[in-house]
Amino acid sequence: MSEKQSIIATLQPFIQEAWNKSGFENPTSIQKQAIPLILQGKDVIAESPTGTGKTLSYLLPLLHKIDPNKKSVQAVILAPSQELVMQILGEFQKWSEGSGIRGASFIGGANLKRQLEKLKKNPHVVIGTPGRTFELIKQKKLKMHEVKMVVLDEGDQLLIPEHADTVKNIIKTTLSDRQIALFSATLASKTEEAAKDLANDPEVIRVKKDETIGSSNVEHIYFVSEQRDKIKLLEKAARLKGIKALVFVKDIGNLQVLAEKLHYKELQAEKLHSEMNKIERQKALKNFRTGESNLLLATVVAARGLDIKGITHVIHFDFPKDLNQYVHRSGRTGRFGESGTVISFVTDREERELKKFAKELKIPVHKKVFYKGAITDDHAKKEMKS
Known part of the structure; x- marks a missing residue:
């Protein structure tokens, strides 16, 4: 049996x-x-x-x-x-x-x-x-x-x-x-x-890790940037073909500012945080679920327990406070054997922290850059230029 x-x-x-x-x-x-x-x-x-x-x-x-x-x-x-x-x-x-x-x-x-x-x-x-x-x-x-x-x-x-x-x-x-x-x-x-x-x-x-879901098809990558330039990376990510990304932002104030900047650039982004009323939250989720917008900016608390099918990317805009939070946020993509990508936008200091997490989790994490609107390896971009 x-x-x-x-x-x-x-x-x-x-x-x-x-x-x-x-x-x-x-x-x-x-x-x-x-x-x-x-x-x-x-x-x-x-x-x-x-x-x-x-x-x-x-x-x-x-x-x-x-x-x-x-x-x-x-x-x-x-x-x-x-x-x-x-x-x-x-x-x-x-x-x-x-x-x-x-x-x-x-x-x-x-x-x-x-x-x-x-x-x-x-x-x-x-x-x-x-x-x-x-x-x-x-x-x-x-x-x-x-x-x-x-x-x-x-x-x-x-x-x-x-x-x-x-x-x-x-x-x-x-x-x-x-x-x-x-x-x-x-x-x-x-x-x-x-x-x-x-x-x-x-x-x-x-249960620390679930083997029954099969080996995770999730790629972990990161981009290095000054904190103030992370918004430029997010704009580039928003333009990636076929992306449906859940973006984690530390606090509500920062989240509001990001949403406004993206809208100004005519990029479709919804927001989700605890100060929104029920109707606003439902509308944001509906637009994200149906693909009307391809980014959902959320605080950790607002995203608790959310189960949205087909999230292609999780983006740590603000770096997670600890390993647990990294794992928890990242688990929103690549569910039940689907593939997914976890992107961290990190400062130099956060890069060291991320490498520590990767070592503890025994996962590879690769540094990337944007080149002509696509994600590529850092060294590949240098080779192309030369």
């Missing part, structure tokens, strides 16, 4: 059917470890890189456990951003098809009256941002006494000071026999400790 059959065959027929339709072969490392534990009712704290199939690691066993004949909310999934909530809802709808299991999303900034209407339809699964979810609980509109499972997706973001108390308060409204599952791409020790306080004797899973 293959790995696929052994884990997936233990799940409800509608899930097996959806798996077969999805074209997935074997479950990924995180799915192989997490699904059986969640099915056994254990609390789980899991770290696994971006793009390794974390959502299905909790969604499949969660769906398996729901009783569609009951009218009560049986599971709550919390996520730090509106985009991630909507993304999880999309996956939920795909994988619950034909099961009779109802789900609903609740996000801050959305019309409260319309959200109350959703609750009247008795969803079995609630997917929400912490603030809005807790607001509905306090108003006694969302009843938690039959909730058997609480999932914290991108758990390290949910347990930062801004959200931690709200998340703890939500968990306190459930009965003590409920199950907790926390998933994150990066799991700092303080997050792990905070999660252990909320959970009951949890199993900790750490």
Whole structure:
């Protein structure tokens, strides 16, 4: 019996059917470890890189456990951003098809009256941002006494000071026999400790690299430049044929300035940051997804958990603060065996740091230059000139 059959065959027929339709072969490392534990009712704290199939690691066993004949909310999934909530809802709808299991999303900034209407339809699964979810609980509109499972997706973001108390308060409204599952791409020790306080004797899973996704077809390259000249490199990158790039920028102020400069040069770039409202964010993502614009400038927080198909390049405009962040950002391209390119724009000092990262990750990283609008090796350009 293959790995696929052994884990997936233990799940409800509608899930097996959806798996077969999805074209997935074997479950990924995180799915192989997490699904059986969640099915056994254990609390789980899991770290696994971006793009390794974390959502299905909790969604499949969660769906398996729901009783569609009951009218009560049986599971709550919390996520730090509106985009991630909507993304999880999309996956939920795909994988619950034909099961009779109802789900609903609740996000801050959305019309409260319309959200109350959703609750009247008795969803079995609630997917929400912490603030809005807790607001509905306090108003006694969302009843938690039959909730058997609480999932914290991108758990390290949910347990930062801004959200931690709200998340703890939500968990306190459930009965003590409920199950907790926390998933994150990066799991700092303080997050792990905070999660252990909320959970009951949890199993900790750490997947550092996922072999099941196949050898990564991602090329890591870099360009050296003064900080103030990085914008010129970004303009050249924006003109590359067929590029669809996620560009990481450190802070919102810098991001706004970059977007304006690119627009001035008539280059299509969308922006994504935490101060934008829901409508602006949705529009930016839609334009990027459909290819109307080929660059999405984002801060790290705004891009958490985003799953956008077909990102060809990840560009570190501002250098990542540590190795973890480099890995996490870079994981947005070359997903599930597709090829991709990670570009770092670095100053001389950052170049040394990048080489250190490459050594630790055991990956080659190559210095490049732009020559006549194309990316080429540094030495090749010199040869052409001579």
